[in-house]
Amino acid sequence: MTAPGTNTDAVLSRFSLNQETVKQWSLPELAEGCRKAGVTRVGLWRAPVQEYGVERAARLVREAGLTVTSLCRGGFLTATDPGARAAALDDNRAAIDEAAALATSTLVLVSGGLPAGDRDLRGARERIADALHELAPYARERGVRLAVEPLHPMFASDRCVVSTLGQALDLAERFPVEEVGVVVDAYHVWWDDTVAERIQRAGAAGPDGGRIAAFQVADWVTPLPAGVLLGRGQLGDGSADLRGLRELVDASGYAGPIEVEIFNEGLWAREGAEVLAEVVDRYAVHVL
Numbered sequence: 001m002t003a004p005g006t007n008t009d010a011v012l013s014r015f016s017l018n019q020e021t022v023k024q025w026s027l028p029e030l031a032e033g034c035r036k037a038g039v040t041r042v043g044l045w046r047a048p049v050q051e052y053g054v055e056r057a058a059r060l061v062r063e064a065g066l067t068v069t070s071l072c073r074g075g076f077l078t079a080t081d082p083g084a085r086a087a088a089l090d091d092n093r094a095a096i097d098e099a100a101a102l103a104t105s106t107l108v109l110v111s112g113g114l115p116a117g118d119r120d121l122r123g124a125r126e127r128i129a130d131a132l133h134e135l136a137p138y139a140r141e142r143g144v145r146l147a148v149e150p151l152h153p154m155f156a157s158d159r160c161v162v163s164t165l166g167q168a169l170d171l172a173e174r175f176p177v178e179e180v181g182v183v184v185d186a187y188h189v190w191w192d193d194t195v196a197e198r199i200q201r202a203g204a205a206g207p208d209g210g211r212i213a214a215f216q217v218a219d220w221v222t223p224l225p226a227g228v229l230l231g232r233g234q235l236g237d238g239s240a241d242l243r244g245l246r247e248l249v250d251a252s253g254y255a256g257p258i259e260v261e262i263f264n265e266g267l268w269a270r271e272g273a274e275v276l277a278e279v280v281d282r283y284a285v286h287v288l
Contacts, residue, residue, distance in 0.1 A: 181213030203252025
């Protein structure tokens with residue numbers, strides 16, 4: 001538990017709870033659990049929001065006094081088939097509209113992997129850039145910034161050909177800073193010995209962290225589970241220097257939310273309020 005005498009308001013001043021960390025909670029349960037814990041920021045995911053109803057979800061979080069720090073996810077923009085590409089662009093426009101309805105300025109993009117039989121990583125990244133050219137003006141008109149998230153290289157084939165913060169910045173820097181930014185996710189970038197320079201580069205793009213649209217934390221634990229997607233560890237259980245990354249991001253000028261996003265079946269099997277309390281305690285010890 002958080003040490004006696006700890007200022008809870010100070011601990012929670014930038015804390016955001018990503019919905020997937022307590023996936024066992026419904027949206028109303030998430031809103032009520034956050035209210036009881038004093039949490040005022042949440043990151044949401046499209047599937048449960050769509051299931052609940054976008055406008056209804058927007059009203060729920062608004063009436064609960066919650067700020068939506070990000071919506072996940074858009075992206076999957078690497079298709080070579082014209083029909084698949086058009087469908088992906090339409091889905092991303094819908095995601096932008098959903099983000100605007102939820103009053104969040106950040107739509108996280110997981111860019112997409114290689115199409116079947118394709119081995120051209122550079123070509124896939126160029127298709128992402130082409131899609132961003134179409135989507136960025138649409139997003140800007142609605143007050144939403146597209147946030148390119150690099151994923152660990154183990155996901156390059158099927159989920160995200162953008163594997164480093166440098167590659168994400170190479171894409172984002174083709175656009176105005178208010179249109180396209182990047183996500184710094186500790187789980188995906190902790191291993192990269194160039195990440196300090198890349199975070200500094202992102203911050204140099206302007207005030208308030210420049211290109212950094214979101215900062216997320218989860219720990220890296222091994223051995224990874226089968227399927228690896230659900231291998232994110234509880235804060236402090238693994239190898240990632242979470243505080244060190246937070247300090248780098250802060251030094252860049254970013255002073256926005258710190259979103260805890262943990263996909264972990266062990267956490268999902270537990271009672272949600274217990275998980276949230278543990279996450280806040282771990283956040284205070286290992287991130288702040």
